[in-house]
């Protein structure tokens with residue numbers, strides 16, 4: 015019977031409509047009430063699995079990296095880490111309520127549309143190489159004066175930057191006094207100290223040792239000391255201590271249970 019329907023669809027529906035039909039069918043197959051995407055409000059049975067599969071990520075239990083279940087929204091494509099960041103920004107900061115000059119480095123696609131449309135946000139997106147940002151910026155040499163921004167979002171960037179100390183110093187410099195930043199990185203709590211080795215340069219070796227072809231280290235908990243060493247005050251926020259705002263015990267929003275928010279202030 016299934017094949018008969020398949021053949022009927024093949025012979026009667028033009029190709030471009032078949033693609034649409036397939037998308038709708040696959041969305042339908044994810045429909046459920048266990049999870050909800052805070053970006054597109056879809057009710058879902060589950061999110062899609064996603065992530066790189068390099069053994070080092072699993073062996074070192076690198077949080078916010080590696081293959082995991084329940085990551086990608088089948089409707090809008092949001093990632094678990096974007097959903098956590100979004101919820102954190104709206105629940106735990108005044109970003110949407112206060113006049114804010116915001117620097118967003120390597121901006122997460124789902125957030126750009128949202129933040130760009132906020133009247134209270136003077137928004138600057140930046141990236142070293144990407145073209146779909148407002149300015150190209152090397153975060154080890156930022157082209158803005160001291161105390162320029164009320165807030166900075168710079169996630170999953172520092173693990174790509176060889177001189178991360180310089181980058182942190184620059185981010186601290188351009189942040190206004192009392193300003194805040196979210197500086198997420200993949201991190202392993204199994205490592206005693208951050209693993210980095212300048213002699214590892216080949217992409218295939220970086221995949222083996224760092225878990226991604228363009229990473230230059232795997233951070234350990236000493237990441238926090240690095241942040242504090244340039245002057246930041248650090249608060250680590252664990253969403254599981256605030257289940258009311260973050261989707262409850264059943265993890266409605268499909269967040270990574272081990273991911274914490276690294277929130278710094280100047």
Ligand SMILES: [Zn+2]
Pocket residue numbers: 051052053054055056087088089090091092
């Ligand atoms: Zn979604």
